[in-house]
Amino acid sequence: xxxxxxxxxxxxxxxxxxxxxxxxxxxxxxxxxxxxxxxxxxxxxxxxxxxxxxxxxxxxxxxxxxxxxxxxxxxxxxxxxxxxxxxxxxxxxxxxxxxxxxxxxxxxxxxxxx
Numbered sequence: 001x002x003x004x005x006x007x008x009x010x011x012x013x014x015x016x017x018x019x020x021x022x023x024x025x026x027x028x029x030x031x032x033x034x035x036x037x038x039x040x041x042x043x044x045x046x047x048x049x050x051x052x053x054x055x056x057x058x059x060x061x062x063x064x065x066x067x068x069x070x071x072x073x074x075x076x077x078x079x080x081x082x083x084x085x086x087x088x089x090x091x092x093x094x095x096x097x098x099x100x101x102x103x104x105x106x107x108x109x110x111x112x113x114x
Contacts, residue, residue: 067104068092081110 029037031050038049066073066085073083075090080101082093096104 067108081105083108 035051038051043049064073064076064083065071066089067082068089069085071085073085075085076083077090077093080093080096082096082101082104084090084093093101
């Protein structure tokens with residue numbers, strides 16, 4: 001019985017001999033090497049390259065983090081618009097003066113500072 005060649009994705013090493021091309025070894029390049037080589041070539045502004053492709057925006061909503069502790073914040077105070085993680089942080093948020101609340105919102109980059 002003849003042994004069938006293993007599929008390409010099952011090869012254990014990165015450089016295998018190519019049965020079609022003879023004894024030439026196929027070397028694999030990382031994305032960093034491809035981008036470095038791509039920058040040396042003369043490209044037009046309209047050419048599409050690896051570095052010019054932008055990914056589409058994400059449909060997953062951005063995670064909100066607590067302004068007090070930095071943990072994931074499932075809650076937002078409707079009065080001060082600060083994000084908080086639990087009931088203890090909510091008490092802290094409600095006890096903060098307005099100037100510190102404004103400072104937290106400025107640090108987060110919120111557009112509406114109270």
